[in-house]
Amino acid sequence: MTRYSRQISLPEIGEGGQEKLHKARVLIVGAGGLGSPAALYLAGAGVGTIGLADDDTVGISNLxxxxxxxxxxxxxxxxxxxxxxxxxxxxxxxxxxxxxRLNRENARRLIADYDIVVDGCDNFSTRYLISDSCSALHKPYVYGAIQGFEGQVSVFCYGDRPRTYRDLFPDETATLQMPAPDNSVIGVTPAVVGSVEASETLKLICGYGEVLAGKLWTVDLRTMQSFVLLL
Structure with a gap:
């Protein structure tokens, strides 16, 4: 346990929390800007099984x-x-x-093998699919999104009054018809948001603190203003 001694010494974690982390199974959908920091911190924390779903190849602009x-x-x-x-x-x-790529034929089958799904994707349709699948399977969905200097995180499909992605974007047809968002981003934005997603995942696994269920955390790194909105 020496490897994890710095977090085991936290009363919120302890040896019991570390054992929960070892037994946990987390699926990360999208291994890009958000998925990278989330995966690294979850692996470092000792999450026992991590799944990575992505059909893309590494591009020079990704680095x-x-x-x-x-x-x-x-x-x-x-x-x-x-x-x-x-x-x-x-x-x-x-x-x-x-x-x-996750689709309607494979999503539920894949998600069923995991305890929690972490959002590392970059499009509306996949997020609707993850949310619908997690809702049907009663699996927490840790949502994250970024653009430019701004980001947001929430935890869907969890708690006494679980919210879903559809509570954030109720009209799927109108949302999918929206122009593709500008893909401009400063590199630290996904680092911050992906790390917060990892933090929410650790809280879900170990059972400490207050998760962002029914809430939306937003941040603007230009001003360092952040807010938590009720959904």
Missing amino acids: QRQILYTENEVGQLKVHCAAQRLRALNGNIEVHVYPF
Whole structure:
């Protein structure tokens, strides 16, 4: 347990919390800007099984913010490179890779094997799919999104009055018809938001603190203003 001594010494974690982390199974959908820091911190914390779902390859423009990857890995599948990095960080965990895109045929089957789903994706349709699947399967969905200097995080499908992604964007048809968001982003924005997603995941697993269920946390890194809104 020496490896995890700094967090085990926290009364909110302890040896009992570390055992919960070891037994936990977390699926990260999207191994990009958000998924990179989330995966690294969850692996470092000792989450026993991490799944990575992404069909994309590493591009040179990814390296500005997707800290799982190096120049030597450009052109390779992200999930394979990410798995190698996570196993190098922590050889005591299992990493499963799914080099395909989530769709209506595979989503529920894949999510059913995990305890929690972490959002590392970048489009509305996949988020609706994750939310609907997690709601049907009663699995917590840790949502995160970024643009520019701004980000937001929430925990859907969890608690006594679980909210879903549809509570944030009720009109799916209108939402999917919206223009694609500008993909401009400063590299630290996904680092901050992905780390908060990891923090919410750790709270869900270990059972400490207040998770962002029924709430939306927002941050603007230009002004360092952050708010928690009730959903």
